[in-house]
Amino acid sequence: MSVAVVTGSAGLIGSEAVRMLTSSGYLVVGFDNDLRSKFFGPEASTRPTLRRLSTDLGASYVHHDVDVRDREAVGAVFRRYGKDIAVIVHAAAQPGHAKWSMGDPIEEFEINATATLGLLEGARKWCPEAVFLFCSTSKVYGDRINGLPMRELATRWEIEAGHEYQNGVTETMSIDGSTHTSLGMSKVAADIMVQEYGLHHGLRTAAFRNCVIAGSAHAASKSHGMLGYIMQVAARRRPYTVLGYGGKQVRDVLHVSDLVRAFTAVIADPHPGAVYNIGGGRYSSCSVLEAIRLAEEISGHEVTLSFDEQTRVGDHIWWIGSNELFQRHYPDWAPEYDVKAMLQEIYDVNDGWRTQA
Numbered sequence: 001m002s003v004a005v006v007t008g009s010a011g012l013i014g015s016e017a018v019r020m021l022t023s024s025g026y027l028v029v030g031f032d033n034d035l036r037s038k039f040f041g042p043e044a045s046t047r048p049t050l051r052r053l054s055t056d057l058g059a060s061y062v063h064h065d066v067d068v069r070d071r072e073a074v075g076a077v078f079r080r081y082g083k084d085i086a087v088i089v090h091a092a093a094q095p096g097h098a099k100w101s102m103g104d105p106i107e108e109f110e111i112n113a114t115a116t117l118g119l120l121e122g123a124r125k126w127c128p129e130a131v132f133l134f135c136s137t138s139k140v141y142g143d144r145i146n147g148l149p150m151r152e153l154a155t156r157w158e159i160e161a162g163h164e165y166q167n168g169v170t171e172t173m174s175i176d177g178s179t180h181t182s183l184g185m186s187k188v189a190a191d192i193m194v195q196e197y198g199l200h201h202g203l204r205t206a207a208f209r210n211c212v213i214a215g216s217a218h219a220a221s222k223s224h225g226m227l228g229y230i231m232q233v234a235a236r237r238r239p240y241t242v243l244g245y246g247g248k249q250v251r252d253v254l255h256v257s258d259l260v261r262a263f264t265a266v267i268a269d270p271h272p273g274a275v276y277n278i279g280g281g282r283y284s285s286c287s288v289l290e291a292i293r294l295a296e297e298i299s300g301h302e303v304t305l306s307f308d309e310q311t312r313v314g315d316h317i318w319w320i321g322s323n324e325l326f327q328r329h330y331p332d333w334a335p336e337y338d339v340k341a342m343l344q345e346i347y348d349v350n351d352g353w354r355t356q357a
């Protein structure tokens with residue numbers, strides 16, 4: 001039986017990948033030790049998602065409550081399944097920009113970068129034919145985007161009309177000479193490692209530079225999981241503090257199932273060493289203010305807003321990525337969900353929030 005290894009398997013992207021892979025017939029082996037609850041607090045624990053996976057998937061999902069930095073334990077899994085491992089999805093990380101990032105840059109680097117190197121080495125040694133998918137981030141570009149010409153509109157910032165990135169930032173944007181924060185530093189290092197092992201060690205790697213990924217299974221918290229947190233605040237009638245840019249900062253937003261469909265396309269026909277900006281693009285983007293307005297409309301509750309003009313270090317004023325390269329390689333792929341559909345799904349699935357309001 002073909003085996004898939006998924007790190008961060010109880011997280012938003014990891015758990016969706018686990019479900020896709022088990023339904024495609026793989027035995028899935030997952031690593032997740034709920035470090036998310038350390039990063040973002042107990043409300044961001046991914047244990048409930050893990051329980052649902054175990055209940056729903058039975059013997060087709062084998063969980064290891066192991067830290068991906070533990071090379072001994074991770075190596076034992078690689079040794080055990082060897083060349084039966086056909087897919088690796090690496091989604092375990094400290095993913096958040098604020099709060100934890102910069103708190104302990106060395107530990108953050110070990111989680112995000114050194115552990116990635118360990119997994120790549122494990123793949124090179126034990127299953128060099130496996131497709132290795134890495135969850136990178138648009139944060140690898142640092143805050144370079146903030147230096148591009150922008151216009152302030154009523155509810156969002158917008159790049160100047162006619163700019164080469166008007167339809168989305170391509171992978172040609174430099175990652176040099178900008179503010180990355182320790183999160184960006186560690187993800188750049190990992191992203192480069194994944195390319196290196198694809199281009200020069202022959203592994204079938206791909207790095208996905210995501211912006212905001214959303215879905216109802218996200219253990220959203222104030223510091224990570226923008227759309228889920230905004231919907232939760234509105235549903236529970238909580239106040240919301242907008243951090244910086246008057247709430248007009250823009251993100252493209254991709255539903256996690258759309259991302260995992262992109263994984264499926266790459267598994268079937270990988271381009272080793274490829275790096276893709278992937279997201280909602282022009283089809284699905286919002287500012288914080290626009291997301292709040294939609295969440296109010298869906299929940300029927302007005303959110304009490306306050307504004308903190310202190311922007312987060314390195315925070316993007318605008319990010320819409322281009323899916324052009326990915327769609328050139330995989331012309332059948334396109335995002336299906338838009339922002340409103342994602343918020344509606346998050347609201348519908350988490351109906352317990354309404355009784356807690």
Ligand SMILES: NC(=O)c1ccc[n+]([C@@H]2O[C@H](COP(=O)([O-])OP(=O)(O)OC[C@H]3O[C@@H](n4cnc5c(N)ncnc54)[C@H](O)[C@@H]3O)[C@@H](O)[C@H]2O)c1
Binds near residue numbers: 009012034067137213
């Ligand atoms: N969700 C997004 O909006 C987004 C955007 C850009 C990039 N990404 C990237 O995608 C990846 C996954 O994001 P996500 O939203 O699913 O995050 P998530 O926090 O929901 O999932 C990550 C999971 O990894 C686990 N984990 C963290 N460190 C670990 C470790 N050392 N050992 C074992 N398990 C560990 C966490 O407990 C969590 O369950 C990350 O690499 C992140 O940088 C996500």
